[in-house]
Amino acid sequence: MRSTRRELLKLMAATGGALTASGLLISRTSTTSSAADAVPVADQMRLAPLVTPFQTAMPIPPVLRPVxxxxxxxxxxxxxxxxxxxxxxxxxxxxxxxxxxxxxxxxxxxxxxxxxxxxxxxxxxxxxxxxxxxxxxxxxxxxxxxxxxxxxxxxxxxxxxxxxxxxxxxxxxxxxxxxxxxxxxxxxxxxxxxxxxxLPLPRGSYDVPVVVRDIGLNEDGTLYFDHLFNSRPQILVNGKPQPYFQVAARKYRLRILNGSNQRPFEFRLSTGDEFVQIASDRGLLSAPYTTTSVPLSPAERADIVVDFSRYPVGTSVVLKNSYFPAPGTEDIVRFDVVRTADDPSSVPARLAELPPTAAPTATRAFSLEFDDTTGDGTINGKLWDENRVDTTVRAGDTEIWEITNTHPFIPHNFHIHLVDFRVLDINGKPPTPGEAGLKDTVRVQAGETVRILVSFKYPHYGRYYYHCHLIDHSSMGMMANLDIVRA
Ligand SMILES: [Cu+2]
CATH class of the missing domain: 2.60.40.420 (Cupredoxins -  blue copper proteins)
Structure with missing residues (x-):
């Protein structure tokens, strides 16, 4: 199998640097002759083989009890x-x-x-x-x-x-x-x-957290970590590798968080069936959005309702990843329909009243840049500096922020502390209904410009931050300081 270094970098970038065992095979047996194809991933030879999916039950993270x-x-x-x-x-x-x-x-x-x-x-x-x-x-x-x-x-x-x-x-x-x-x-x-x-949404044990992330494990079971050539081919849900989860034949609310450092996901059901997105980062959508996929970059959240009553008891449905899936990263979690159950829940046609938006008084442009050779991330050409004020806004103002990812293939996203925002357009096209609600993190794919409407409406003043939430990038400098001042 042929692979150029650029293609490999592209794959690594798109998948959060995920090289599977077969990915390593690609790099080692590459028939291209350039010395640049000697990929510096020798350490990853020690990575543990991927776990066979669906061997472990998906746990629910414990709920913390107040003291x-x-x-x-x-x-x-x-x-x-x-x-x-x-x-x-x-x-x-x-x-x-x-x-x-x-x-x-x-x-x-x-x-x-x-x-x-x-x-x-x-x-x-x-x-x-x-x-x-x-x-x-x-x-x-x-x-x-x-x-x-x-x-x-x-x-x-x-x-x-x-x-x-x-x-x-x-x-x-x-x-x-x-x-x-x-x-x-x-x-x-x-x-x-x-x-x-x-609202009559699924609740209690039918309201289930699904925290999805990737990880690289060494053969001795320790975590492999590397900022740049990170190798994280193992998908975990709620801390377990590609688990199964037993469900009743009824509706479930799944609260999906992309908890990865770098890997974007696009979630679909293995049947191709529709489900209903009811919430995004900062709360319920105004109305349910029926769809067959939900894309989530790191730190984004989506609550979806899946109706398992469509499937006979004994059926399994897999939540799959269709975002540039490296081998072994397609499967997220398998839902096994094991019993029937009453289902008093429903998804109403109206979910929430979103706050009105105000007219913007300013437009600012932010350019997300990533240096392939140093691994530095910058915003508008600058590495993060704790002592530099990058942006000052007045509390109460509403602004348009225009965010551009200049890289030809590395994805980024953009998170602002404190505020929520609305996505106006992505390369001039309106967002899907799933991304048109209250957001605090937005995908900015390679070459894209995303415009968001940000209202600094909260009565809090002082130092906040905005950054790429592929946190290996922000950790390497793709972050800036935001001062909110009294009007
Ligand atoms: Cu980034």
Whole structure:
């Protein structure tokens, strides 16, 4: 099989650097003669073979129990510590965790109720927990230099002044965030509200988190990590390799998070059947969107409702990845329909009233650039500098931000702290209904220009950040400072 270095780089970029065992074979047996084809992936020879899919049951991440509950506040303790996880059956893998589990426990919050999270940093590096998608003041945002030193403790307070949404928390300590998150430092944070509670959507055990990510495992079961030529061919769901999940023949709400560092996914059912997307990053869509696929770049979320009553008991349906799938990365999770069940749930025609948008008062352009030789990521030509103010906006303003990915084949995305935004167009074309709701992270594929409408409507002022959320890129500099000032 022939492969040029450029094609290999393209494959690696598109798949988050995923080289499977067969990918290695491609590089080793390449018949092209250029010395440039000597791909520096020798270390990856030690990668463990991919697990045979569907051997392990998909676990549900534990829900964190508060240590105290008052009329206004739920308080949690979430130590940051080393632990071991059984990712490969019978093998212990050292991981970095929130609370000892891989991924971290799910925190359930209620719109308008306060959540307090106390942390003690028991690992050797400084850490900083960012609650991705949260409307939060800068002191509790988990900035890249706002570190919890090793041995120190910290309390984060979240007021949850926002609508129901699937958020997630993860480390943001600059330059080590990519490795920390890769090694396990993330978890879900689910906000509910009265509107969502009034809807007849699937709930309880029929509301299921599906945290999808990739990983590279060495033969000894340790995690393989490399910023540039990362090799992450093993797909995990809720911490287990390509598991199965037993379901009843009824509707389920699946809260899908792309928790990968770099790998984009496009999810489909193996049957090609339709499902219904009901939410994106920052909450419910205005109306359900019936589709056969949902694309998610790293950190994006989509809640979908899949009706398994279409399938007889005994049937299996696989959630597949159709985004440039390297061999072995097509299968995500297999749903096995094992029983019938009553189903009082339904998906109503109206889900939420999205806030009105205001007329923009400014347009700004942001260019995402990635240097193939150094691995540096820049925005408008600049590496992140903690002391430089890149963008200043006035609270209350609405702006159009125009984001361009200049690279011919590497995908990026774009995340802004604090705010939600609406996607106006992608290369001049309107977004799908699945991407037209409240977003905080948007895909920016190679060569694309994406325009978003951002309203800085929240009463919080000070230092925030925007960055590519392929976090190996932001870790290498593709991040900038945003100051929100009082009007
Ligand atoms: Cu990027």
């Amino acid at each position: 105290s509950v008052t009329s206004t506040t739920d308080t949690y303790v979430l130590p940051i510590k080393q632990a071991s996880a059984e990712i490969l059956p019978g093998t212990s893998t050292p991981v970095l965790t929130y609370g000892g589990t891989f991924p971290g426990p799910t925190i359930k919050a209620r719109s308008g109720r306060r959540t307090v999270v106390r942390q003690v940093n028991q690992i050797a590096d400084g850490t900083s927990m960012h609650l991705h998608g949260a409307v939060v003041d800068p002191a509790n945002d988990g900035g890249p230099m706002d570190l919890i030193a090793p041995g120190a403790s910290r309390t984060y307070t979240y007021t949850n002044q926002q609508v129901a949404a699937t958020l997630w928390y993860h480390d943001h300590a600059h330059h080590v965030e990519a490795e920390h998150v890769y090694r396990g430092m993330s978890g879900l944070y689910l906000i509910s509200d009265s509107n969502e509670a009034s």
